[in-house]
Amino acid sequence: MGFLSKLFGKKDKPPRPSAPVAHTWHVTSVTRETPSSISFEVDATMDFKPGQFVLLRPNTELPWRAYSFSRAPGRPLRLTVKRVPDGVVSTYLTTQLKVGDALEVKGPYGQFVLPAVVQRALFIAGGSGITPFLSILQQFEAANWPVPVTLLDFNRAQPEQILRAELDALVASSGGKLELVHVLDDAGGPCSAAVLEKLLEGRPAPDLVGMCGPQPMMDLARDFTQQRYGGVTILEEKFSMSHDEGGSGASYSVEFVQGGKSQRFEVKDGEHVLAAARKQGVNLSAGCEMGACGVCRVRLLDGKIHVPDDACLSDGEKEDGYALVCVGTAKSNCRIEPAP
Ligand SMILES: Cc1cc2nc3c(=O)[nH]c(=O)nc-3n(C[C@H](O)[C@H](O)[C@H](O)COP(=O)(O)OP(=O)(O)OC[C@H]3O[C@@H](n4cnc5c(N)ncnc54)[C@H](O)[C@@H]3O)c2cc1C
Numbered sequence: 001m002g003f004l005s006k007l008f009g010k011k012d013k014p015p016r017p018s019a020p021v022a023h024t025w026h027v028t029s030v031t032r033e034t035p036s037s038i039s040f041e042v043d044a045t046m047d048f049k050p051g052q053f054v055l056l057r058p059n060t061e062l063p064w065r066a067y068s069f070s071r072a073p074g075r076p077l078r079l080t081v082k083r084v085p086d087g088v089v090s091t092y093l094t095t096q097l098k099v100g101d102a103l104e105v106k107g108p109y110g111q112f113v114l115p116a117v118v119q120r121a122l123f124i125a126g127g128s129g130i131t132p133f134l135s136i137l138q139q140f141e142a143a144n145w146p147v148p149v150t151l152l153d154f155n156r157a158q159p160e161q162i163l164r165a166e167l168d169a170l171v172a173s174s175g176g177k178l179e180l181v182h183v184l185d186d187a188g189g190p191c192s193a194a195v196l197e198k199l200l201e202g203r204p205a206p207d208l209v210g211m212c213g214p215q216p217m218m219d220l221a222r223d224f225t226q227q228r229y230g231g232v233t234i235l236e237e238k239f240s241m242s243h244d245e246g247g248s249g250a251s252y253s254v255e256f257v258q259g260g261k262s263q264r265f266e267v268k269d270g271e272h273v274l275a276a277a278r279k280q281g282v283n284l285s286a287g288c289e290m291g292a293c294g295v296c297r298v299r300l301l302d303g304k305i306h307v308p309d310d311a312c313l314s315d316g317e318k319e320d321g322y323a324l325v326c327v328g329t330a331k332s333n334c335r336i337e338p339a340p
């Protein structure tokens with residue numbers, strides 16, 4: 001087992017929790033980080049790996065959402081939330097959360113966990129996508145910086161830079177091992193292939209690229225790093241994604257079987273199965289809704305559902321007939337049941 005595996009866990013995907021247990025956490029502090037973001041601490045402990053997240057909901061009226069730990073394990077648990085325009089849960093958390101509030105929490109989840117052996121890392125963060133990197137970098141600091149890291153931290157504007165002072169303190173403690181480049185939309189950014197090319201010019205090639213942020217930035221950064229550093233290991237965590245609401249062309253029938261009953265709904269080609277089920281009043285379990293937690297896993301009794309490679313479903317699970325409905329698209333008529 002390599003040195004980093006002791007810190008971060010093995011390269012294999014973490015074992016899937018068969019039945020996620022819900023915990024109740026109480027908020028012990030709320031700190032405003034920027035005009036649109038807060039951090040909060042809770043009275044609980046949880047065993048997690050740097051880079052992982054939990055699903056939480058502030059009350060049963062609100063949907064579950066995923067939030068990454070913004071601190072390394074072994075310290076008071078902290079999550080950091082940025083409000084997205086018209087966002088149901090992030091608006092609630094950033095405007096109404098207060099000390100003493102109870103939160104329903106499930107987890108930890110996630111495969112945004114460093115592999116056992118890394119020689120040099122490049123991290124690319126967009127907005128609130130900085131949170132899992134803080135957890136990872138604090139773990140590096142605790143281990144006396146075993147790996148050189150370049151972190152590109154993209155933000156719209158200076159007042160919206162999350163936990164900037166904490167990041168700068170990490171740079172100061174790293175003895176040159178952590179190089180941090182803040183990029184603002186109006187000063188060097190926004191993120192594009194040309195901007196990445198310029199920022200990375202003359203810097204040594206990494207063997208690991210970790211990226212976290214909204215989907216458009218991730219798509220761009222993945223294409224760029226794959227081209228520039230062919231064969232590099234890429235770790236991704238999407239904080240937002242474009243759900244294809246419409247779909248087009250062929251339409252398939254999906255039968256959802258549960259407890260001796262069955263319900264049918266139609267899914268268009270390209271449409272996510274979960275979105276189609278919801279529109280037609282069929283209630284399928286879901287958590288992060290971005291292919292990251294596995295809560296929406298179903299077993300295929302018949303038919304085919306395509307799940308993208310970057311979702312948290314292993315090849316073995318695909319071969320055993322499992323699918324994720326939040327990011328999965330039907331490729332034939334299907335029969336599905338909740339995964340055991
Ligand atoms: C694994 C994982 C970890 C995450 N960790 C964090 C974290 O540490 N901190 C954090 O602030 N967020 C994090 N997120 C994002 C978070 O889960 C929610 O998606 C986000 O807070 C928006 O939820 P909402 O209910 O407020 O918005 P919704 O009501 O779901 O969405 C409202 C609108 O905003 C768009 N939207 C949704 N999310 C985003 C986004 N991130 N950026 C831009 N537009 C968006 C939607 O498409 C929709 O149009 C994480 C997401 C994942 C999948």
Ligand code: FES
Pocket residue numbers: 285286287288289290291292293294295296297324325326327
């Ligand atoms: S809801 Fe999280 S993977 Fe589908």
